[in-house]
Amino acid sequence: MNQYEKRIPIIKIHDYLIVPIQVDMHDKQAIQLQSQILEEIARTRAKGVLIDISVLEMVDSFIGRMLSGMASMAAIMDTSVVIVGMQPAVAITLVELGLEMPGVDTALNMEKGMEMLERKLNTRKIDTY
Amino acid sequence: MLDITCDFKSELLGKFAIETEYDIVTVRQTIRQFAKDAGMGIVDQTRITTAVSELFRNMYNYAGGGKVFIESGDVEGHHALIVTCIDHGPGIENLDLAMSDGYTSGMGMGYGLPGAKRLVDRFEIQSKLNEGTTVRIMKWK
Amino acid sequence: MKESFNVKNLKNRIDRIEDILASVAAGDMEARIGSDIEDDFSGIEAAIDLLINDLTDELRERAKVQKELESRLSKIQEQQKTILQQQEDLLELSSPVSKVWDNILILPVIGTLDSQRTQVMMENLLQKIVDTGCTISILDITGVPTVDTQVANHLLKTVTAARLLGAECIISGISPAIAQTIVHLGIDLSAIRTKATLQDAMIYSMKQNKRSEEVKALANISFPNENEG
Numbered sequence: 001m002n003q004y005e006k007r008i009p010i011i012k013i014h015d016y017l018i019v020p021i022q023v024d025m026h027d028k029q030a031i032q033l034q035s036q037i038l039e040e041i042a043r044t045r046a047k048g049v050l051i052d053i054s055v056l057e058m059v060d061s062f063i064g065r066m067l068s069g070m071a072s073m074a075a076i077m078d079t080s081v082v083i084v085g086m087q088p089a090v091a092i093t094l095v096e097l098g099l100e101m102p103g104v105d106t107a108l109n110m111e112k113g114m115e116m117l118e119r120k121l122n123t124r125k126i127d128t129y
Numbered sequence: 130m131l132d133i134t135c136d137f138k139s140e141l142l143g144k145f146a147i148e149t150e151y152d153i154v155t156v157r158q159t160i161r162q163f164a165k166d167a168g169m170g171i172v173d174q175t176r177i178t179t180a181v182s183e184l185f186r187n188m189y190n191y192a193g194g195g196k197v198f199i200e201s202g203d204v205e206g207h208h209a210l211i212v213t214c215i216d217h218g219p220g221i222e223n224l225d226l227a228m229s230d231g232y233t234s235g236m237g238m239g240y241g242l243p244g245a246k247r248l249v250d251r252f253e254i255q256s257k258l259n260e261g262t263t264v265r266i267m268k269w270k
Numbered sequence: 271m272k273e274s275f276n277v278k279n280l281k282n283r284i285d286r287i288e289d290i291l292a293s294v295a296a297g298d299m300e301a302r303i304g305s306d307i308e309d310d311f312s313g314i315e316a317a318i319d320l321l322i323n324d325l326t327d328e329l330r331e332r333a334k335v336q337k338e339l340e341s342r343l344s345k346i347q348e349q350q351k352t353i354l355q356q357q358e359d360l361l362e363l364s365s366p367v368s369k370v371w372d373n374i375l376i377l378p379v380i381g382t383l384d385s386q387r388t389q390v391m392m393e394n395l396l397q398k399i400v401d402t403g404c405t406i407s408i409l410d411i412t413g414v415p416t417v418d419t420q421v422a423n424h425l426l427k428t429v430t431a432a433r434l435l436g437a438e439c440i441i442s443g444i445s446p447a448i449a450q451t452i453v454h455l456g457i458d459l460s461a462i463r464t465k466a467t468l469q470d471a472m473i474y475s476m477k478q479n480k481r482s483e484e485v486k487a488l489a490n491i492s493f494p495n496e497n498e499g
Contacts, residue, residue: 024158026150027186057161058175060182061244084436088396089175091431097179097244098230100430107436108403119485172393 008033010040015047016117018110022055030066037070041079048117049074052110054085064099071104080105080120084113139202139211147214148194153185156197160212163199167210167270177210177268180245184214184264187241192218192261204251207269217261224256277311287318299326365391367398367407374475375404376468380413388424395439396431405437406478408471412443422457429462438463438478442471 008029011018017040025033037049051067053059059067071081082105086094094101107113142163145156157178164174181197188195195216202211221227230243242264246252251267277283286303293301302322305315365387367377377395399407409428411417417425425441432439442465444452452459465471 024154026154028150058157058178058182060179060186061241062182062186082436083434086435087175088393088400088431088435089172091396091434092172092392092427093175093179093248094434095427095430096176096247097183098247099244101434105436106434108400108405109436112403112405112436115482115486119482122485170393 008036010037012040012044012046015121016114017041017044017046017049018052019049020052020055024056024058025063027062030063034066034070034073038073038077041074041077046079047121049079049081050084050107050110050113050117051081052084052113053090054087054109056090057087059086059090059094061097061099064094064097064101068099068101068104080117082107082113082116084108084110137202137204137209137211139200141198141200143199145197145199146194147185147188147197150189152194153182153189156185157182160199160210163201164210164268167201167208169210169268169270173268176248177212177266180248180266180268181212181214183241183245184212184266188214188216188218188262192216195261204267204269207250209250209267209269211265211267213263213265215261215263220258220260220262221254221256222258224254228254276309278307278309280311283307283311283315287315290318290322294322294325299329361387361390365394367395369402369404371472371476371479373404373406373479374472375399375402375407376410377407378410378413378468383411383414383417383421383424385420385424388421388428392424392428392431395428396435399432399435399437405482406440406475407432407437408440408442408465408468408475410442410468410471411448412445412468414443414448415445417448417451419455419457422452422455426457426459426462440465440471440474442466442468 006023008019008021008023008025011020017037019033019037021033023029037051040046041049049070051070053067056063067083071083074081083101084107086106105116107116143159145152145159147153147156160181161174161178164177169177185197193216195214195218198211198213198215200211200213202209204211228242228246242254245264245266249266250269251265253265254262256262283305286305290301290303299322302319303315304319305312365377365379367375370376375395375398377391379391383391395407395409398404409425411425429439429441440463441459444464444466463474465474
């Protein structure tokens with residue numbers, strides 16, 4: 001099994017899914033990951049997803065679109081997605097590429113991402129209570 | 130077939146073929162290493178790696194693959210890392226349109242060419258219908 | 271009339287001259303003929319020795335000059351390196367990012383912004399945001415007289431990139447001149463939070479801090495039947 005077939009883990013903790021992306025993904029792998037996450041959301045009834053990209057040295061338009069698509073798809077499944085730990089060089093490059101990912105929630109690190117999800121979940125509870 | 134004028138001296142660092150999705154990943158990693166060896170900062174490394182990734186994907190999706198030449202040279206008074214992508218695909222019918230922001234072709238791409246152009250210091254493209262496309266990008270060191 | 275030469279051993283002596291010249295040519299500057307025979311040929315031998323002496327002196331002189339030139343060159347190169355280093359340092363120094371409060375970074379910008387300086391500034395700020403984990407940063411441009419399109423775009427890019435990292439970047443201290451330029455250039459800053467002064471930006475940031483504390487406290491409220499929603 002080489003790095004291209006390595007499965008990206010999707011870890012469930014309480015109401016959340018944590019997805020640490022630690023390989024330079026090729027396009028098929030990115031698409032696979034997207035559907036895997038959506039299936040896991042449906043299966044586990046997770047309320048939020050944290051996607052950790054802190055070791056990714058590059059996010060091109062394909063992976064960028066995969067991530068923002070992921071967020072919109074999860075949103076209509078009533079689940080929030082937070083992209084965590086983007087590197088500064090990656091952020092600058094994405095902006096220059098023209099991919100500003102509007103509407104996608106981001107957090108500096110896992111802890112802040114988790115706080116953000118909790119906050120969202122609680123505001124939702126207050127709204128619906 | 131397609132010739133982009135060479136107004137610089139250069140040294141070939143490597144020659145690769147893009148035939149599978151894995152090649153896109155390995156060759157862009159190789160180019161990042163060349164950029165690192167050339168002493169580029171982390172942001173510039175990321176810029177050129179992302180730009181070539183866009184170009185490789187275009188080659189793979191539209192032309193079924195192609196060839197990549199990586200050179201180091203002196204251009205306009207700068208040391209430059211030069212990447213040339215050559216494919217023998219269908220070519221681009223309307224270059225101006227393909228180079229304009231927000232344009233997406235059938236496969237939902239877009240961003241590719243104009244985005245890559247913004248990430249590098251020099252961008253040249255030539256295309257002939259039914260013959261292929263050549264793109265050369267340069268990043269100053 | 272027949273001239274007579276008084277030369278002894280001519281063949282051997284010519285061979286010796288050849289040998290000596292060959293070793294001088296090969297770089298042995300110590301080689302001399304040094305013949306002690308006195309006759310009609312010894313003048314030539316002495317003259318050759320003198321020439322070798324002169325050549326040796328000349329070469330020594332040249333080596334000395336060359337060495338001096340080299341040392342000067344390396345000194346100049348050294349200085350050039352220092353200048354470049356200082357330029358870089360100055361670029362870094364001219365954009366100090368400091369953490370002024372819990373969760374709040376400030377980058378005060380003073381002087382004219384060019385594209386390169388803005389670029390370095392942007393990279394510094396974003397790196398510092400990641401290193402410190404501060405979610406609010408204030409880019410104070412009170413000390414900036416004017417901006418051009420490129421610089422304004424870089425500022426815009428910084429704010430967007432900060433958002434992608436998961437942080438908010440506020441721009442404060444936009445002077446009337448800069449406001450005019452930005453609007454005339456047609457750059458849309460409406461998506462960016464701008465504050466009139468650094469003080470306003472500080473107040474806003476601290477309120478944001480307080481708000482997130484309050485929201486965090488909400489996490490401890492328990493809701494009945496929460497698993498049935």
